Amino acid sequence: MATFSQASVFLCLSLTVNSFYYAESQSFIGVNYGQVANNLPSPETTAKLLKSTTIEKIRLYGADPNIIKALANTGIRIVIGAANGDIPNLASDPNSAIQWVNSNVVPFYPASNITLITIGNEVMTSNDQDPPSSGLFNPGLQDNLRGLLAFQRDNKSPFAINPYPFFAYQSDPRPETLAFCLFKPSSGRVDSGNGIVYLNMFDAQVDAVHSALNAIGFKDIEIVVAETGWPYSGDANEVGPSIENAKAYSGNLIAHLRSLVGTPLMPGKSVDTYIFALYDENLKPGPASERAFGLFKTDLTVTYDVGLAKTSQTPSTPTTPVTPSPNPTAAAWCIPKFGVSDAQLQPNIDYACGHGIDCSPIQAGGACFEPNTVASHAAYAMNLYYQTFGKNPWNCDFSQTAVITSTNPSYNACIYPGGST
Numbered sequence: 001m002a003t004f005s006q007a008s009v010f011l012c013l014s015l016t017v018n019s020f021y022y023a024e025s026q027s028f029i030g031v032n033y034g035q036v037a038n039n040l041p042s043p044e045t046t047a048k049l050l051k052s053t054t055i056e057k058i059r060l061y062g063a064d065p066n067i068i069k070a071l072a073n074t075g076i077r078i079v080i081g082a083a084n085g086d087i088p089n090l091a092s093d094p095n096s097a098i099q100w101v102n103s104n105v106v107p108f109y110p111a112s113n114i115t116l117i118t119i120g121n122e123v124m125t126s127n128d129q130d131p132p133s134s135g136l137f138n139p140g141l142q143d144n145l146r147g148l149l150a151f152q153r154d155n156k157s158p159f160a161i162n163p164y165p166f167f168a169y170q171s172d173p174r175p176e177t178l179a180f181c182l183f184k185p186s187s188g189r190v191d192s193g194n195g196i197v198y199l200n201m202f203d204a205q206v207d208a209v210h211s212a213l214n215a216i217g218f219k220d221i222e223i224v225v226a227e228t229g230w231p232y233s234g235d236a237n238e239v240g241p242s243i244e245n246a247k248a249y250s251g252n253l254i255a256h257l258r259s260l261v262g263t264p265l266m267p268g269k270s271v272d273t274y275i276f277a278l279y280d281e282n283l284k285p286g287p288a289s290e291r292a293f294g295l296f297k298t299d300l301t302v303t304y305d306v307g308l309a310k311t312s313q314t315p316s317t318p319t320t321p322v323t324p325s326p327n328p329t330a331a332a333w334c335i336p337k338f339g340v341s342d343a344q345l346q347p348n349i350d351y352a353c354g355h356g357i358d359c360s361p362i363q364a365g366g367a368c369f370e371p372n373t374v375a376s377h378a379a380y381a382m383n384l385y386y387q388t389f390g391k392n393p394w395n396c397d398f399s400q401t402a403v404i405t406s407t408n409p410s411y412n413a414c415i416y417p418g419g420s421t
């Protein structure tokens with residue numbers, strides 16, 4: 001069995017401005033707006049571009065007032081950052097922190113909806129993640145971290161991480177690792193600590209951090225993925241960058257987040273995730289891949305389409321899907337993939353039935369109670385969830401345990417909704 005990769009999760013610290021935000025937010029997909037470039041569109045143009053997409057959150061590495069102003073009254077939520085170089089001052093002198101907020105937040109808020117401030121970027125690198133259930137922070141950092149985490153917990157501030165399955169693949173460039181990293185069908189990886197089968201590297205990396213937080217007593221701290229992405233091109237000697245891989249990673253990540261299945265250790269909700277990045281940054285040093293993460297070109301065309309344009313889908317009104325499909329009225333049902341275990345299907349029942357659908361047919365006495373198996377009950381609940389929430393492909397993901405079929409699974413008096421509409 002393959003092992004989980006090491007050292008591909010970076011951590012940074014964050015503070016929330018609006019502490020209730022994370023509990024209430026329905027939108028969990030954001031994008032990073034890096035500016036190490038000399039060819040970027042103007043902040044106004046960028047604001048217009050963002051408004052043409054379903055991206056509702058943007059993360060800046062600094063606090064460029066021109067960008068913050070251009071995003072005023074757009075409804076887009078903004079994460080701003082204090083630089084690593086500011087940390088010693090901010091940490092040692094409360095007045096300097098107040099001053100920082102007074103000059104970078106107060107003049108713009110609330111017209112510019114600044115919701116989070118990150119402090120530094122990639123300030124720590126976590127080590128061993130194998131398996132996710134045994135994730136631990138570097139023992140040398142734990143005392144300092146405890147103090148910080150207590151502060152973050154008291155202020156309902158999330159813990160930001162930068163998981164990069166791309167780097168995990170680079171350090172273990174085998175085809176099955178690539179499939180696992182790109183959310184493609186794979187045999188998955190069993191966590192030897194608890195028997196959970198992971199079906200993608202992203203979940204494994206996020207859960208490793210959850211385990212590390214849990215191990216030092218902070219399992220309730222919200223995790224935010226401040227950065228993750230995949231480059232679409234690179235140097236000849238780099239393994240992994242390609243348009244196809246980048247599109248698969250970002251597109252499948254977005255579908256996975258929209259499915260709301262969560263990770264095995266944090267089921268039923270999606271981790272807030274900021275994709276890296278909005279544009280290429282042509283002045284970044286390092287291998288060519290560092291300059292090839294952009295979802296958009298500087299002429300505002302997409303590098304590859306991952307369905308973020310407003311017209312390509314409407315996640316906020318899932319009952320009226322507008323995704324063009326060859327035959328939108330065709331009968332279709334959502335059922336478990338062949339060979340998926342009960343352990344993987346039980347959370348799907350819990351999740352689907354926890355979302356307001358009527359699960360009484362699979363309860364004792366219901367028309368679909370027999371056969372009384374997890375697989376049969378999961379099929380009913382997953383399908384009903386899929387039908388109820390809009391019949392979009394991402395409503396039939398369930399951490400890649402589900403598949404859409406044109407064969408009606410109904411039997412006897414047990415009717416699966418999903419015939420032609």
Ligand SMILES: *[C@@H]1O[C@H](CO)[C@@H](O)[C@H](O)[C@H]1NC(C)=O
Pocket residue numbers: 018021025075077110113115
């Ligand atoms: C700012 O973002 C918060 C959190 O998502 C939201 O509740 C609030 O309505 C937003 N404010 C504006 C003016 O858009």
